[in-house]
């Protein structure tokens with residue numbers, strides 16, 4: 001269904017009209033959805049629950065309410081329908097009975113799996129990538145973000161068009177079957193390719209402007225907030241720069257980069273708030289958000305924000321580190337900021353309880369003695385909401401920025417002396 005819709009879209013004559021449709025397409029009015037996840041050999045059930053929780057949050061952010069979760073244990077996904085046929089039947093019955101409009105899979109489906117499932121169950125089917133692209137499309141505000149998202153959408157679509165055609169071709173008997181169908185798809189493919197190169201050109205121009213802007217920022221250290229989505233980067237940005245960046249309890253609240261001048265002590269530096277990372281970030285998005293990520297790549301210092309109240313925070317840290325590696329920003333100086341300590345809780349064990357401790361029994365104090373304490377990066381525990389431990393964090397940021405400042409701009413003979421005076425900052429921070 002979706003592919004068909006896309007095809008209709010790209011055949012549309014008017015470019016502007018088409019672009020608008022492309023971005024505005026699936027506006028979900030809190031439609032009813034179900035989730036489907038598969039446990040494979042290298043996953044356990046706890047992990048699956050965590051992944052499904054995240055998928056449900058993504059679905060909610062996109063505008064769907066989840067009615068039920070379906071899971072299945074498989075040694076390997078079915079090549080035709082991803083899940084087994086019995087499970088597909090069970091889902092079909094549930095969907096019919098409960099008038100479900102959307103099925104969301106946690107994994108990326110191959111084009112033929114998607115097609116077979118839609119044929120079998122007869123409702124709209126989305127995979128994780130599709131869902132994330134959709135959220136980005138709904139949330140992109142500036143023309144820059146919209147251009148990046150549109151590029152990612154077309155890049156997602158293009159191989160699916162190709163492979164879908166290959167699939168049809170095989171059905172029809174292959175070579176020699178050159179009919180009107182193919183011409184149509186060929187035309188659509190050409191239109192998409194043209195559009196992709198147009199968007200790339202457009203982005204190149206913007207990239208150049210942004211690079212110039214970055215170069216014009218003068219001799220100041222640049223720090224960037226990085227971290228998993230929804231950990232509190234924008235909230236921290238607002239607290240540090242007294243600005244008003246949009247923050248909310250949904251995923252990907254921030255798509256556009258915001259840069260603010262921040263002064264700690266007497267030391268001015270630039271702080272960038274940027275898009276959050278997520279597990280299995282679609283590659284199309286990483287690529288088309290290249291210049292947004294340039295802010296991270298070109299930063300002198302990374303402030304890695306972690307939501308320590310989230311039960312999967314360790315996985316999230318790993319995920320962020322992997323993405324940093326992918327964009328080649330993993331060797332920069334970094335500060336680890338463990339946020340949301342106000343929301344942190346743990347199951348304190350009774351003293352006579354001799355069952356082995358799990359991660360759920362670890363207090364903050366004990367966490368600091370794990371890998372966290374041994375980290376080569378300065379580490380601090382804060383709450384961006386209550387501002388607990390802000391003086392400690394500010395001193396830490398100050399020290400790191402100062403180190404970089406001295407090595408970078410040795411002739412910038414300003415005397416920056418550290419002091420923590422909020423009143424002074426109030427005056428300095430209004431840029």
Ligand SMILES: Nc1nc2c(ncn2[C@@H]2O[C@H](COP(=O)(O)OP(=O)(O)OP(=O)(O)O)[C@@H](O)[C@H]2O)c(=O)[nH]1
Pocket residue numbers: 227228229230231232233234235236246247248249250251252253254255274275276277339340341342343382383384385386
């Ligand atoms: N309890 C608690 N909530 C917080 C804290 N910091 C941020 N939040 C909440 O966490 C949610 C996400 O905050 P954001 O600042 O939007 O997070 P972000 O990292 O910018 O998220 P994206 O832009 O979506 O990647 C919001 O509802 C904040 O109010 C904190 O220290 N404690």
Ligand SMILES: [Mg+2]
Pocket residue numbers: 233234235246247253254274
């Ligand atoms: Mg944000």
